[in-house]
Amino acid sequence: MAQSKTARASVRAGQASGGALSVLGEYKYLIPLNGGKNVYVRNLLNGKTTRLRTDSDKFVDEVKSLAEGGHGTKIKAELEGLQVAFPDHGWDVTTKRLVDAGVFGEA
Template structure:
């Protein structure tokens, strides 16, 4: 399957910054798309970027993998920033779904 221009640009941005997309020196795990319905998940552990629906099991699996690898606090903080920045995109619902699934440990 061919990669979109956006996906290729995301990969190039990651390569240009040493394998990590960063903003002000911080690695960004989540790149929101389509009003919060989809997201690019940048996996520092595997070096891969996946495009997934935020309401899918694949999204939960991707975030759980990162959280289990010690990145849960940073991802949770990113979700909080997304909710503040884009309150109409449902990031609070996405975060609740992850918390309910036990992604960030015991709730």
């Protein structure tokens, strides 16, 4: 299967920064795509980047595994930042869905 230009650029960016996407020295777990409908999730626990639909159970499971690994606060802050930067992309709905699923230890 051919890899998209965006995916190749993401991989190159990850390799250039020692395996994790870094912006101003901070790792980014979420790379938004398609107006918030999809996202690359950078899993620093297993070194994999997965493209997922933000309304999928797989997305919830992936973020939950990162939150259980101690990265929940950072991911929640990233989601809040995405909502501020892209208010019409539905990041507030995505965040609510994760919170309602107990991903961040809340229910």
